[in-house]
Amino acid sequence: MxxxxxxxxxxxxxxxxxxxxxxxxxxxxxxxxxxxxxxxxxxxxxxxxxxxxxxxxxxxxxxxxxxxxxxxxxLNEVTSWVEQSKKLWNHRFEKLDNYLIELQTKNQNDGTK
Amino acid sequence: MxxxxxxxxxxxxxxxxxxxxxxxxxxxxxxxxxxxxxxxxxxxxxxxxxxxxxxxxxxxxxxxxxxxxxxxxxLNEVTSWVEQSKKLWNHRFEKLDNYLIELQTKNQNDGTK
DNA sequence: GCTATGTATAACCGTTTGGTTATGCAAATA
DNA sequence: TATTTGCATAACCAAACGGTTATACATAGC
Known part of the structure; x- marks a missing residue:
């Protein structure tokens, strides 16, 4: 307590x-x-x-x-955190996803090796 | 864990x-x-x-x-719990509040005693 | 094949959690 | 005034939490 x-x-x-x-x-x-x-x-x-x-x-x-x-x-604190997070989440494809691009580039390199 | x-x-x-x-x-x-x-x-x-x-x-x-x-x-589980609770909360004056009425009645009795 | 990397898992530890019973105390009641 | 009621608080407890270090292990890269 x-x-x-x-x-x-x-x-x-x-x-x-x-x-x-x-x-x-x-x-x-x-x-x-x-x-x-x-x-x-x-x-x-x-x-x-x-x-x-x-x-x-x-x-x-x-x-x-x-x-x-x-x-x-x-409870607004909770609601707004959820909303904020979901907002980011829904836009996650619109922004460049650096890690995934890097990963994909690596895979392509592997493929041509 | x-x-x-x-x-x-x-x-x-x-x-x-x-x-x-x-x-x-x-x-x-x-x-x-x-x-x-x-x-x-x-x-x-x-x-x-x-x-x-x-x-x-x-x-x-x-x-x-x-x-x-x-x-x-x-997170919908959270959101819906919050919404449901707030809904009840916003309507709390519309329904008869049994406890408060009882309390008030008691107080009136006290006053007239 | 050897090494490095990414991760899970085990063992451990101090603190927090959620509950208990016992007790104390102020306000209401008789 | 004595008793009952509505709580808070203290002391205690087992279990869960959030972290640690040490270790194991599979995949990747050299």
Whole structure:
């Protein structure tokens, strides 16, 4: 349970994705989140800490309860990375692929040897 | 380095995201990928194994080289999870939020007590 | 055939992860 | 005031992670 969290790591765990799925539909106090899983309350608290550390969940104290609210705009970091990568990927034939050309040249040399 | 990988876990590691960024632009043999990082060749091989296990990279033997090719359509799993979650999230006010209503009712009772 | 190259694999290691139980504490309730 | 409820936190644990070095091995080049 260390310091700087990032969103990619946060959503790597299936339980945390499920928690986000729940909170996406309605804000809930931690104990009501915990009811939806078989793991212990401290385990849920730990997941929640990770989710809050990277801004995916915001918590507001409500009496003795702590209301958890999803902040899914933080997923934009993921979306934009995927989009950016796919953009490059789709254009990969348009740019000269130096390595492949070099490889092909080598093969041609081999052929004429 | 165990069995069933999933895409979310694969992209959780910054080095693997960087590798995908590289391969998105051009297919490369493993050693040329390794040149772009300070970590050892076995470390790169391990990352590559994880990436291939979840289908994000395909490898084809080319003589003694192994050409790595990005398969970024596998990122659709991520994209669709994000989209699905955000959809629920954006509609969270439209559906009745049972917990919050219950909470509010309780508060009203408290007020009139 | 010998050497160099590209890569996989094994063995190992410290750190992180995801879980547990036990405990403490503040707010709500009786 | 005493008890219950809703959490956080500490201490602990096994397993997974991300890295290392050493080694093996097939292909390429001389």
């Amino acid at each position: 260390k310091a700087r969290r990032d969103v990619f790591q946060a959503i790597a765990d299936p339980t945390r994705r499920a928690i986000l799925g729940l909170l996406a539909q309605q804000s809930l106090p931690i104990n009501m989140v915990a009811e939806n899983f078989q793991i212990s309350q401290p385990a849920i608290s730990k997941h929640m800490r990770i989710l809050t550390e990277c801004g995916l969940v915001a918590i507001t104290q409500k009496g003795r309860e702590r209301l958890c609210e999803a902040q899914l705009n933080q | 165990k069995a069933r990988r999933d895409v979310f876990q694969a992209i959780a590691d910054p080095t693997r995201r960087a590798i995908l960024g590289l391969l998105a632009q051009q297919s490369l043999p493993i050693n040329m990928v390794a040149e772009n990082f300070q970590i050892s060749q076995p470390a790169i091989s391990k990352h590559m194994r994880i990436l291939t296990e979840c289908g994000l990279v395909a490898i084809t033997q080319k003589g003694r080289e192994r050409l790595c090719e990005a398969q970024l359509n596998q």
